[in-house]
Amino acid sequence: MRPTSVNFMTSANTASTSSNPRSFPAGFTWGTATAAHQVEGNNWNNDWWEWEHRVGTSVKEPSGDTCDHYNLYPQDIAMLAKLGFDNYRFSVEWSRIEPEDGEFSQAEINHYRKVLEACHEHNITPVVTLHHFTTPRWVAAQGGWVNDTTADLFARFSEKVAKSLGDGVGKWCTINEPNMVSTIGYLLGEFPPGTKSRESRAKANEVFCQAHIKARDAVKSISSAPLGITLAMQEYTINVDDESHREAAEGKRDMAWDGLEDCFLEAAKGDDYFGVQTYTRERFNQDGRIQPDQDMRTTIMGYEFRPQALEACIRRAWDKTGHVPIIVTENGIATSDDAERIEYVHGALDGVLNCIQDGIDIRGYTYWSLMDNFEWMYGYGPTFGIVAVDWKTQVRTPRPSASWLGRIARGNALLPRNA
Ligand code: BGC
Numbered sequence: 001m002r003p004t005s006v007n008f009m010t011s012a013n014t015a016s017t018s019s020n021p022r023s024f025p026a027g028f029t030w031g032t033a034t035a036a037h038q039v040e041g042n043n044w045n046n047d048w049w050e051w052e053h054r055v056g057t058s059v060k061e062p063s064g065d066t067c068d069h070y071n072l073y074p075q076d077i078a079m080l081a082k083l084g085f086d087n088y089r090f091s092v093e094w095s096r097i098e099p100e101d102g103e104f105s106q107a108e109i110n111h112y113r114k115v116l117e118a119c120h121e122h123n124i125t126p127v128v129t130l131h132h133f134t135t136p137r138w139v140a141a142q143g144g145w146v147n148d149t150t151a152d153l154f155a156r157f158s159e160k161v162a163k164s165l166g167d168g169v170g171k172w173c174t175i176n177e178p179n180m181v182s183t184i185g186y187l188l189g190e191f192p193p194g195t196k197s198r199e200s201r202a203k204a205n206e207v208f209c210q211a212h213i214k215a216r217d218a219v220k221s222i223s224s225a226p227l228g229i230t231l232a233m234q235e236y237t238i239n240v241d242d243e244s245h246r247e248a249a250e251g252k253r254d255m256a257w258d259g260l261e262d263c264f265l266e267a268a269k270g271d272d273y274f275g276v277q278t279y280t281r282e283r284f285n286q287d288g289r290i291q292p293d294q295d296m297r298t299t300i301m302g303y304e305f306r307p308q309a310l311e312a313c314i315r316r317a318w319d320k321t322g323h324v325p326i327i328v329t330e331n332g333i334a335t336s337d338d339a340e341r342i343e344y345v346h347g348a349l350d351g352v353l354n355c356i357q358d359g360i361d362i363r364g365y366t367y368w369s370l371m372d373n374f375e376w377m378y379g380y381g382p383t384f385g386i387v388a389v390d391w392k393t394q395v396r397t398p399r400p401s402a403s404w405l406g407r408i409a410r411g412n413a414l415l416p417r418n419a
Pocket of ligand 1 (some may be wrong): 001002035177178180232277290330368375376384
């Protein structure tokens with residue numbers, strides 16, 4: 001994801017498994033990702049459900065049953081294993097596990113234990129995200145992510161999950177893209193809580209960084225599974241008509257980096273891995289961000305079609321974190337043309353290989369998303385899935401990109417687009 005409004009101003013190893021230059025290192029992991037609110041259905045006890053039903057927001061439609069993954073997870077996990085993937089990144093829903101302050105639901109913990117068991121049954125490594133955009137209503141009512149206490153509440157929740165489920169978790173992600181919640185929710189007002197304030201965004205960034213560090217300490221005291229945070233990163237380039245404007249444009253770009261990325265890249269320094277999540281590029285001129293030109297190829301999200309963006313973001317993350325190992329925890333495209341999806345992923349993986357050749361420690365690639373799902377304020381329009389979902393029958397139909405990427409996963413080597 002990337003901010004919607006422009007100008008807000010603002011164990012791996014690096015040895016190749018074979019001599020095939022298209023091969024990924026031994027131990028490289030291949031996965032797909034989802035998030036609880038986007039696929040489970042009926043997560044009515046969080047701030048997003050309330051936001052979807054609030055009059056006057058820009059949310060196109062409510063999430064409702066979405067993919068009913070809460071019930072259909074056994075078949076979904078079996079499907080992704082059959083396709084060839086070896087890991088599944090999903091999130092546990094805080095508002096289900098802790099429906100009120102300090103009240104934990106054993107039934108919901110048991111549910112997620114069964115999800116972990118389904119993964120293990122199919123030799124899938126579960127990559128568990130503790131916070132993916134949604135916050136329990138009771139936390140939101142206490143001030144949400146601009147209240148320092150939320151960092152402690154999140155650490156308490158994380159500790160509970162680590163104690164109850166930790167023995168089944170393969171990798172932890174504390175928080176998914178905190179920079180999108182802080183920017184879209186607290187600066188642009190298009191995610192809950194709908195605040196539009198530069199100070200609130202700065203405060204939310206601070207509380208999220210604290211929450212990550214406190215949750216990391218809590219989880220790491222219980223579980224030895226690798227832990228990291230993920231960030232929404234886009235490639236930023238300068239686009240000026242006149243070179244005399246370059247410095248001003250770079251200043252705008254640096255401000256964007258400062259507000260959106262830098263404190264999180266710093267907070268990630270003690271982590272086991274860093275999760276890069278990239279979808280597109282954004283260009284800056286002396287006035288700030290500029291929209292894609294009319295003649296540019298764009299995706300359903302209105303983003304520039306730019307598979308090369310992933311490589312640029314991996315390089316920046318590697319550099320700024322002081323060489324924390326990288327996992328691509330999300331990369332993907334919303335398109336109605338599945339051949340275009342293959343073209344996009346092929347281009348992105350080419351960039352991953354370039355980075356690996358340059359010695360960057362990249363340990364895995366995760367496609368967003370396993371299946372079409374609820375795309376936040378855009379509702380069910382954007383189709384990111386390698387698997388299509390029939391919203392009337394809940395029937396899943398893998399697209400050609402699913403078997404193409406699954407074969408890449410099995411072979412651990414990039415295939416031609418038409419293979
Ligand atoms: C988010 C997902 C979202 C995807 C596509 C990522 O930023 O983590 O929840 O669906 O982008 O926009």
